[in-house]
Each structure stands twice: as C-alpha cells, then as structure tokens.
Amino acid sequence: MALKLLISVCLLSEIYGCYTGWVPYQGKCYFFSHTTASWADAGSICAQLGSKLAEPKSRQEANFLKSHSQSLDKSFYLGISDLVEEGIWEYSSTHEPITFNLFHPGEPCCYLRENCLIMWEPFHGDWGDVTCSDPYYYVCEVDDGGSPSVIG
Numbered sequence: 001m002a003l004k005l006l007i008s009v010c011l012l013s014e015i016y017g018c019y020t021g022w023v024p025y026q027g028k029c030y031f032f033s034h035t036t037a038s039w040a041d042a043g044s045i046c047a048q049l050g051s052k053l054a055e056p057k058s059r060q061e062a063n064f065l066k067s068h069s070q071s072l073d074k075s076f077y078l079g080i081s082d083l084v085e086e087g088i089w090e091y092s093s094t095h096e097p098i099t100f101n102l103f104h105p106g107e108p109c110c111y112l113r114e115n116c117l118i119m120w121e122p123f124h125g126d127w128g129d130v131t132c133s134d135p136y137y138y139v140c141e142v143d144d145g146g147s148p149s150v151i152g
C-alpha cells in the first residue's frame with residue numbers, strides 16, 4: 001500500500017508548491033489518503049512520503065481540515081493522541097499539548113481504550129477518539145515548498 005502511494009506521488013507534477021493530489025492551505029500541503037491504516041501505520045506512510053500526520057495548529061486550520069474531510073464523507077486520523085499520558089492530547093511530532101480542540105460533545109471518551117484522534121464523519125468531522133489499531137483514512141501534511149521527498 002505504501003509503495004503504491006509512493007509510485008503515484010512520483011508520477012505527479014508539482015503545482016503551486018504542492019504536488020497534485022495534495023491540497024494547499026496557508027503554507028501547508030495536505031494529503032487525504034485513499035486507503036486506510038492503523039494510526040501508527042498511517043504515521044509511517046506519511047513519513048515515507050516525507051510528511052507527517054496532520055497537526056492543525058489553529059482552529060482555522062482544524063476547521064479547514066474538518067470541512068475538507070466532510071466533502072470526502074470519510075473519517076480521517078490526525079497527528080494527535082493521548083498515548084503518552086492519558087487525557088493529555090498532544091501533537092505527535094513535538095509532544096506539545098493541544099491548545100484548542102474540535103471535540104464533539106461527549107468526546108474524548110473511553111480513557112485507555114481510545115487514544116488516537118480522528119475527524120469523525122458521523123460527527124460531521126468534529127473530533128473524537130478511537131482505538132489506535134483500527135484502520136481509518138488519514139491526513140498527511142508537509143510545509144509548502146518542502147515538497148514530499150520520494151524514492152524514484
């Protein structure tokens with residue numbers, strides 16, 4: 001699956017600082033996956049694409065991702081979890097705690113059973129937590145201009 005992604009990215013040309021198939025927004029490029037993976041595997045696939053699971057740093061950015069996820073009618077993992085310390089939701093790449101959230105009322109739930117953050121389609125893209133080993137779609141991000149480095 002990862003290889004298939006790499007090959008498809010290799011064949012794409014770069015437009016406006018983002019590869020085709022990557023969505024530009026305010027200095028970043030986002031890839032909304034077409035396949036599903038566990039949260040950990042999703043992070044690995046993003047890394048193989050020279051990117052990381054998306055880490056929205058503002059409510060505006062989070063709302064953009066939510067809106068785009070809604071247009072695709074799917075649930076997407078983000079790079080936020082409370083895996084390190086239960087109840088402390090942090091960005092995966094920096095371990096900084098989030099300063100805002102789009103959690104749906106009643107979320108997050110389930111304590112140690114659900115530790116990975118998702119834009120949940122049944123909640124219209126609001127955030128919820130799910131079991132990290134369950135496969136879902138995911139969003140990768142890379143800084144605009146730092147195009148994904150791919151093999152091939």
Ligand SMILES: [Ca+2]
Nearest residue numbers: 111112114115
């Ligand atoms: Ca938890």
